[in-house]
Amino acid sequence: MAVTDFTPTYKQPHFLPSQLSSLSTRLYTTRSRALRPFPRRNNARVCCSVAPNQVQVPVAPSVGKKGECYGVFCLTYDLKAAEETKSWKSLINIAVSGAAGMISNHLLFKIQQWLSSSQLASGEVFGPDQPIALKLLGSERSFQALEGVAMELEDSLYPLLREVSIGIDPYDLFQDAEWALLIGAKPRGPGMERAGLLDINGQIFAEQGKALNAVASRNVKVIVVGNPCNTNALICMKNAPNIPAKNFHALTRLDENRAKCQLALKAGVFYDKVSNMTIWGNHSTTQVPDFLNARIMGLPVKDVIKDSKWLEKDFTEDVQKRGGVLIKKWGRSSGASTAVSIVDAIRSLVTPTREGDWFSTGVYTNGNPYGIAEDIVFSMPCRSKGDGDYELVKDVLIDDFLHERIKKSEAELLAEKRCVAHLTGEGNAYCDLPGDTMLPGEQ
Numbered sequence: 238m239a240v241t242d243f244t245p246t247y248k249q250p251h252f253l254p255s256q257l258s259s260l261s262t263r264l265y266t267t268r269s270r271a272l273r274p275f276p277r278r279n280n281a282r283v284c285c286s287v288a289p290n291q292v293q294v295p296v297a298p299s300v301g302k303k304g305e306c307y308g309v310f311c312l313t314y315d316l317k318a319a320e321e322t323k324s325w326k327s328l329i330n331i332a333v334s335g336a337a338g339m340i341s342n343h344l345l346f347k348i349q350q351w352l353s354s355s356q357l358a359s360g361e362v363f364g365p366d367q368p369i370a371l372k373l374l375g376s377e378r379s380f381q382a383l384e385g386v387a388m389e390l391e392d393s394l395y396p397l398l399r400e401v402s403i404g405i406d407p408y409d410l411f412q413d414a415e416w417a418l419l420i421g422a423k424p425r426g427p428g429m430e431r432a433g434l435l436d437i438n439g440q441i442f443a444e445q446g447k448a449l450n451a452v453a454s455r456n457v458k459v460i461v462v463g464n465p466c467n468t469n470a471l472i473c474m475k476n477a478p479n480i481p482a483k484n485f486h487a488l489t490r491l492d493e494n495r496a497k498c499q500l501a502l503k504a505g506v507f508y509d510k511v512s513n514m515t516i517w518g519n520h521s522t523t524q525v526p527d528f529l530n531a532r533i534m535g536l537p538v539k540d541v542i543k544d545s546k547w548l549e550k551d552f553t554e555d556v557q558k559r560g561g562v563l564i565k566k567w568g569r570s571s572g573a574s575t576a577v578s579i580v581d582a583i584r585s586l587v588t589p590t591r592e593g594d595w596f597s598t599g600v601y602t603n604g605n606p607y608g609i610a611e612d613i614v615f616s617m618p619c620r621s622k623g624d625g626d627y628e629l630v631k632d633v634l635i636d637d638f639l640h641e642r643i644k645k646s647e648a649e650l651l652a653e654k655r656c657v658a659h660l661t662g663e664g665n666a667y668c669d670l671p672g673d674t675m676l677p678g679e680q
């Protein structure tokens with residue numbers, strides 16, 4: 238049958254597929270009151286809703302700003318008969334904020350490539366029958382650029398990407414999200430105090446926390462990237478009381494990757510020989526790259542790099558300030574490596590951590606075994622069974638040097654927390670930030 242025998246059917250906005258476990262002729266309810274068949278796998282064709290031989294040319298719907306499906310992703314797919322009995326996994330809804338920004342511009346394409354390549358390689362991670370929906374949240378100013386992003390996704394023909402919605406309302410875009418990658422934030426403008434940045438971005442994350450609380454999956458995993466990401470993650474979490482606090486992460490994986498690279502360089506080995514790398518604390522220049530517990534070729538770092546002065550000073554500062562140096566060279570901040578580190582962070586949660594190893598992520602401190610103040614989001618060493626959850630690593634060493642550094646980062650985060658009390662429901666804010674530390678990446 239010729240392709241032109243079929244007319245594409247555009248889905249309504251807010252289409253809410255919940256399961257794709259059996260591709261029979263199931264119907265799904267949408268919030269926009271229509272019943273529609275779920276978009277289905279079809280090698281080349283879209284669903285037949287008009288009489289055969291009636292030729293209609295698909296016309297992309299005009300796109301509003303309320304989280305609507307975009308272009309080719311609005312098509313309703315049909316199955317070839319042979320595929321009707323095939324079993325599929327549930328569609329995964331991935332919400333991405335700041336989707337028209339630089340990091341997202343790398344990330345959105347990396348996620349698809351990662352899914353495709355991992356299925357080719359081993360069928361691991363989400364697997365070969367795992368359809369993906371992307372819900373792209375932008376700001377009013379970036380909406381047109383968001384359409385451009387959606388167009389590029391269309392043109393990339395990713396086989397597992399089944400839905401793309403774009404919009405500017407988190408209550409629409411976070412609907413049923415199982416992953417929320419919160420990247421969008423305002424940059425720190427010239428002359429802006431760190432307290433000002435905390436407030437302006439904190440408001441964004443308070444609103445997005447409320448939206449997640451109202452409409453996302455109850456088990457959504459949230460990775461906060463937008464800076465200051467630890468405190469933004471805390472604000473987001475406090476505004477989403479119905480979602481487990483454990484599900485909120487602040488991205489410190491880029492810092493971990495940077496630290497591994499510096500140790501590898503110094504030791505003269507490839508970076509895959511570096512393991513057990515912890516970044517403790519805040520994603521700021523008070524962060525603590527831990528060379529006490531890290532390993533190179535399975536050995537303690539200090540057995541391989543016998544230069545304590547380098548470890549304590551150069552290594553630590555190089556990692557802390559890597560982002561700023563990169564801006565000076567590149568003229569912009571680290572979009573690509575941040576995107577890679579976001580994929581690394583997701584992968585660490587959905588694949589079992591290698592025996593004896595761990596990864597760093599900023600998580601809620603309640604119940605931590607290291608004596609770190611409770612009720613903040615602090616980067617710590619974690620392991621995962623690959624189920625999206627994690628546990629804190631207990632058997633780590635903490636010496637005086639490490640303890641002192643950890644306390645400095647802790648003090649900074651406690652001060653940031655006081656500074657955003659009005660956004661976490663803890664009364665009046667009081668800002669006494671200990672010095673104006675830079676975020677990695679700021680000049």
Ligand SMILES: NC(=O)c1ccc[n+]([C@@H]2O[C@H](COP(=O)([O-])OP(=O)(O)OC[C@H]3O[C@@H](n4cnc5c(N)ncnc54)[C@H](O)[C@@H]3O)[C@@H](O)[C@H]2O)c1
Binds near residue numbers: 340462487
């Ligand atoms: N945690 C980390 O390791 C790490 C690393 C690098 C950058 N960052 C941070 O990530 C953030 C984004 O960086 P980028 O380079 O992509 O910036 P960018 O300026 O290129 O993109 C940010 C995008 O977010 C959008 N945005 C602003 N407010 C929004 C809102 N309320 N809702 C949705 N979207 C909104 C903007 O319109 C813009 O398109 C920054 O805060 C940056 O400091 C974090």
